Amino acid sequence: MLMVHPHPELQFSHVLPYGAILHERGVRFVVFSRSATAMRLLLYKNVDDREPSEIIDFDRETDRWGDIWSIFIPGLSEGQLYHFQAEGPYNPDEGMLFDGRARLIDPYAKALAGTFQSAEDGIIRPPKCVVVDESFNWEGDRHLKRDLSESIIYEMHVKGFTADESSGVDNPGTYRGVVEKIPYLKSLGVTAVELMPIHEFPMMDMMTGKTPTRGNYWGYDSMAFFAPHRxxxxxKKPGGQVREFKEMVKALHQAGIEVILDVxxxxxxxxxxKGPILSFKGLENQVYYMLANGGREYKNYSGCGNTVNGNHPIVREMIFNSLRHWVHNYHVDGFRFDLASILSRDRSGNLVANPPLVEAIAEDPMLADTKIIAEAWDAAGAYQVGSFANLRWAEWNGRYRDDIRSFWKGEPHKLGALATRLAGSSDLYQAGGRQPYHSINFITSHDGFPMNDLTSYNHKHNEANGEGNRDGDNHNLSYNYGVEGPTKRTSIEKLRRQQIKNMFCTLLMSQGVPMILMGDEVRRTQHGNNNAYCQDNEISWLDWSLVKKNDEMRRFVRALIAFRRDQPTVRQKHFLGGYPTGRRGLFDVNWYNNLGTAVDWDSGDSMLTCLFAAPTKDNDSENFGRDVLLLMNGSASPQQFILPPVAKGTSWRMFVDTAATSPSDVYxxxxxxRPPAAGKFVMPERSVRIYVASR
Incomplete structure (x- = not known):
């Protein structure tokens, strides 16, 4: 049989139905607008040009098909710069905001170039759209398709990862900078990076074209859903970001690391x-946004001024095309949906069961290879953790974060919550037919304190944000152990290190999928700022000198990650229910108090012993795993622990002792x-021990 091997550049891709479509003889421009009475194409020669070099009118008779405006311009090629301009009714009371002077970003623009230019004449001049050639030699690259249950996610900011001078890379703060640091990510052992928003967002003030007082560092302010951030x-070549992003994805895949986008x-x-007209408002405001009071105002379920009308068919199509674009033209492996509960709201803003957009994302055949993760709440009070959607959706488990923080802070009556989170949060996910791997477990994320600050500050310190320390969450569940901020007191510093190790142990030994925040493994600090959205500086950037300074912590975390990757015992695919294993009276999960007897869940104690029994088989693998014995003293005083009788017939070796000094903290x-022959020992305050059975 003749086998045909396609050229690597001809791998499957998703051709967008709208935007600037590059052809051999020119470019076709396609844009949706139902209410426009006229449409123009503005062409520019240079990025810095304030005025177009050519203005081309769409012909209403020949260039409009239904609500689609489409025109072919011969002779244009890759790199061409453009805007749209739409005429139509301006009636804010009815939600109509057409402005024939506005230069509009193409909603389907594949790249933007330049920045906002000063608008002293009242005309906002946004970055220019770029005609892009999507061809790229992927060299056979495909999605890695790692099982979600085996994933270890590293949430990171593309710029902040290497922007600091200490990173030592040739291209700091860039996609190429990430590529240069892939050996670090690989050595850490994470299986996926979750990139904070890389869709285009504003960098400069829209009216002055200058750097704003409080910039948008995080990027949660999308401007173009199909374009990687320039x-x-x-x-600095227009469209250069397209190739660099693809090169980064390919390099990460070659290292065995998946790429998840925060969208x-x-x-x-x-x-x-009161906001500007940049794109959607000037093309079909009533379609793209949820409007209130007859169209005069915007519904604000996002807390950011407007809400995208995601369950309108036109907008739903745009979101699908965006997701498919990133999956098939950029090979990304999955998505984390910011404030995903908004996607569950109908066109009137009401939360609905089985919302069309959420259900369709899960069922879309072109997204079948991807991971889809919801931040299952929004800024208007919706909280759907555990009930967001169907079996394809995983969720950021905010309950996990709060319960684990509370336990290690020392709050009483948290044993039951701790056990439930360790075992995979069956209270949240089992009733809906989901499994432990639908819980994305995290203790810290970009939003809030990093791990170091969680153990160093009782209160937020957001003065640098310029909002009088009013911004940011006041409910941090943090504890400074006697001194607010950095200290030279050895006892406090030791306890802080110990608590960070305790939380890492909990996170990486819990059933579910762990997510680690960039730099937590080397104690990155934000100096008490728990809302660093506008801090594009050392407050947010990773200080690479910490890698050497806190190598003890990095070694500890690396060992935990390697153990998790090797041991199916701590990443089981099904909920543990206290079912017998047929071995020595051992159940799949076994709970005891510190004295090796039954737990009194209402006692208010902070000591727990957990024995995870190795699964009988790791699916298709021959790795059956090992029994894992986890002993946790969350109290503020030393406590005697006695191994439970069911553990005494096993040959145990220590893996972790968070109270010990390095290198004896992890093996x-x-x-x-081995544990003492009598099975009795005293565990210092706020400490964890992990023993692992011989094979």
Whole structure:
């Protein structure tokens, strides 16, 4: 049989039905607008040009098909710069905001170039759209398709990862900078990076074209859903970010690391009724946004001024095309949906069961290979953790974060919550037919304190944000152990290190999918700022000198990650229910108090012993795993622990002792000391021990 091997550049891709479509003889421009009375194409020669070099009118008779405006311009090629301009009714009381002077970003623009230019004449001049050639030699690259249950996610900011001078990379703060640091990510052992928003967002003030007092560092302010952010490209060539992003994805895949994008389909940077007209407002405001009071105002379920009308058929199609574009033209492996509960709201803003958009994302055949993760709440009070959607959707488990923080802070009556979270949060996910891997477990994320600050500050310190320390959450469940901020007191510093190790142990030994925040493994600090959305500086950037300074912590975390990857015992695919294993009276999960007897869940104690029995089989693998014995003293005083009788017939070796000094805090080869022959020992305050059974 003749086998045909396609050229690597001809792998499957998703051709967008709208936007600037590159042909051999020119470019076709396609845009949706139902209410426009006229449409124009503005062409530019240079990025810095304030005025177009050519203005081309669409012909209403020949260039409009239904609500689609489509025109072919011969002779144009890759790199052409353009805007749209739409005429139509301006009636804010009815939600109509057409402005024939406005230069509009193409909603389907594949790249933007330049920045906002000063608008002293009242005309906002946004970055220009770029005609892009999507061809790229992927060299056979495909999605890695790692099982979600085996994933270890690293949430990171593309710029902040390497922007600091200490990173030592040739291209700091860029996609190429990430590529240069892939050996670090690989050595850490994470299986996926979750990139904070890389869709285009504003970098400069829209009216002055200058750097704003409080910039948008995080990027949760989308301006173009199909375009990688130009600010993270090393190249300044228009469209250069497209190639660099693809190169980064390919390099990460070659290292065995998946790429998950944090996407913001819930609002845009156009703001409320006082905001600028940049794109969607000027093309079909009533379709793209949820409007209130007859169209005069914007519903604001996002907390950012407007709400994208995601369950309108036109907008739903745009979101699908955006997702498919990133999956098939950029090979990304999955998405984390910011404020995903907004996607569950109908066109009137009401939460509905089985919302069309959410259900369709899960069922879309072109997204079948991807991971889809919901931030299952929004800014208007919706909280759907555990009940967001169907079996395809995983969720950021906010309950996990709060319960684990509370336990290690020392709050009483948290044993039941701790056990439930360790075992995979069956209270949240089992009733809906889901499994432990639908819970994305995290203790810290970009939003809030990093791990170091969680153990160093009782209160937020957001003065640098310029909002009088009023912004940011006041409910941090943090504890400073006697001194607010950095200290030279050895006892406090030791306890802080110990608590960070305790939380890492809990996170990486819990059933479910762990997510680690960038730099937590080396104690990155934000100096008490728990809302660093506007801090594009050392407050947010990773200080790479910490890698050497806190190598002890990095070694500890690396060992935990390696153990998790090797041991199916701590990443089981089904909920543990206290079912017998047929071995020595051992159940799949076994709970005891510190004295090795039954737990009194209402006692208010903070000591717990957990024995995870190795699964009888790891699906298709021959790795049956090992029994894992986890002992946790969350109290503020030393406590005696006695091994439960069911554990005494097993040959145990120490893996972790968070109270010990390095290198005795972790034994990566699982060859640590055996427990005392009598099975009795005293565990220092706020400490964890992990023993692992011989094979």
């Amino acid at each position: 600010g993270y490209a090393a190249s 913001v389909y819930n609002h845009t940077c156009e703001g409320n009724e 990566p080869d699982l060859n640590g000391p």
